[in-house]
Amino acid sequence: MQKRTTSRDVARLAGVSQATVSYVFTGKDTISAPTRDRVLRAAAELNYQPNLAARSMRTSRTGRLAVVMTVSSLNPRELLLGATEAASEAGYVIEVVYLPGGPDERAARLAQLVSSSQYEGILSFSPIPVSPASADAEPGATVVLSLSEFDDDMHVTGEFTDARPIAEMMERLVQLGHRRFVHITGALDFPSAISRRDEYLAAVERLGVESLGVIEGDWSAETGYRIAQALPDTAPPFALIAANDLVATGAMRAAIQRGWHIPSDMSVTGWDDAGQSAYLVPSLTTVVQDRQTLGANAARRLIAAVRREPVPAPATGLQHIVWRESTAAPSS
Amino acid sequence: MQKRTTSRDVARLAGVSQATVSYVFTGKDTISAPTRDRVLRAAAELNYQPNLAARSMRTSRTGRLAVVMTVSSLNPRELLLGATEAASEAGYVIEVVYLPGGPDERAARLAQLVSSSQYEGILSFSPIPVSPASADAEPGATVVLSLSEFDDDMHVTGEFTDARPIAEMMERLVQLGHRRFVHITGALDFPSAISRRDEYLAAVERLGVESLGVIEGDWSAETGYRIAQALPDTAPPFALIAANDLVATGAMRAAIQRGWHIPSDMSVTGWDDAGQSAYLVPSLTTVVQDRQTLGANAARRLIAAVRREPVPAPATGLQHIVWRESTAAPSS
DNA sequence: CTGAAAGCGCTTACAG
């Protein structure tokens, strides 16, 4: 193993002290431009990369953030990409930590993670049993942020809980002639499921339409399927507002098997634009989210909290509706 | 920020030297059981966690592995969970690194990652422009392992390239009466796409059936759709072996639009068991892979290479076929 | 089996 270049090597080549090299790399602006240049050139020539472990030991900051994942969390690819990129820009790295087991085990493991001081911040894409990120926590403590969270009053907050597209879709369906609606929820320990349900209920009220039911699901295609199987024969024509595309897909299969025509007997909307949704027969109307930006914003909010800077509000408007064949005027 | 407990604190409480604490935690077996017990108890009482940065600085081992991801890689959730768990058992953490841009930019960024000495090993779930992990590289150098890789002779290798289920599905389809087959490939810079295509071609030969074509795709539903649209009207009855479920879903939509009945005019198989596949109408026959084990094995192979231990062979047999409605006897 | 000591590579007051 060839010896790594250190700041001392760079200092020697540039003809300055080790401290000067350090000042250049930590962005101190007290170094003259010519000196800075010499240092940077020497560093480039030697392919110098500061040893993060040494820096971390000295500053007692790890520069590490954790993303905790459970088996049940949704496809994290774009979220992770966005978060990683934003973290990298701010000088942080993101580690994946798997939280196996049930709620109790996960909570214990998370608490241990927090107390380990290994991470400056911890990000979760799904609900976790902690209070939301607060900048007033003791300085130096690990900050925890969930993208899908309840605040102190059990209101929903976070970038995943902007459910306005639900209302927009229902308005359009009403314009198309729909008067009867059904909602299948996601798992109700998810704030995003709560906010979509609440948005549905508010829209029913506001639009003066009939709700045939709000039925609790768990995000899975299986519940969509079973719930649609159990709807009364008298349900059609109606519009089904499903919590996500999986639920919608399951419900569509059940509807087709019952001989209901989609979209005229049952119009249906999803959420997420799952991979196959555009190619279903009929193709599924859904909500597309910019998940990479969502992930990046979440990382930025976490980092702001870690740095005790003001935490920006969750981004909104990162989602838009894609109208496809599963929604149209009801049969009369 | 309350001061962190150090090995010195533990040593003091346990009435031993700091070195003894270190020996206990690094697994030296030269410490007597009673002493080890005292140390462990003291550590537990103080909630001591070794400072990884300090350890890393001393050992010049970072204990960090990177998983590189590009926008185009598949859903990494289970792979990541498996890899993370296996890494954690071996004392490593896994960081996500985003490789944006085109092939050249990605290659440059990867080279930089390798030369940064920040990671002991780098894992990729998709093809990357490097030679496979080799234990004869210079000691201390960063090891790179791709789950989907070409070996020196451009043969395919790695846990993603076991394509035997293709042959098994085709045998069954032949038993059902099928004599005409079509294959739509994945992106052919993926070894897994190559191996599935080769398995298809070998099975055509061996089973003595007719191949209406091997058509190059790119894993997307869109290519499946367009390619199926372009098949001759005389194609049915036939069986379509699609490179994955997305391709299969796109092809199914095109077939339905052409008035072909699935499965009698066109039987179809996918690969991956995508989220909606079981609820399509008809539901899609596919190959389920144990992706968490796949990810865990990959991490173990990488770690073995990092440690210059013999690298175990890629696991096989982690996949099985799920027969659903999209496959049946052809119309005669 | 244990203790005193050096040193990994950095950052950061401090004195010039």
Place this chain on the structure above:
DNA sequence: CTGAAAGCGCTTACAG
């Protein structure tokens, strides 16, 4: 604006 020096918390020969 720069240099000499201390120290972050560990590990690991080395001497006992």
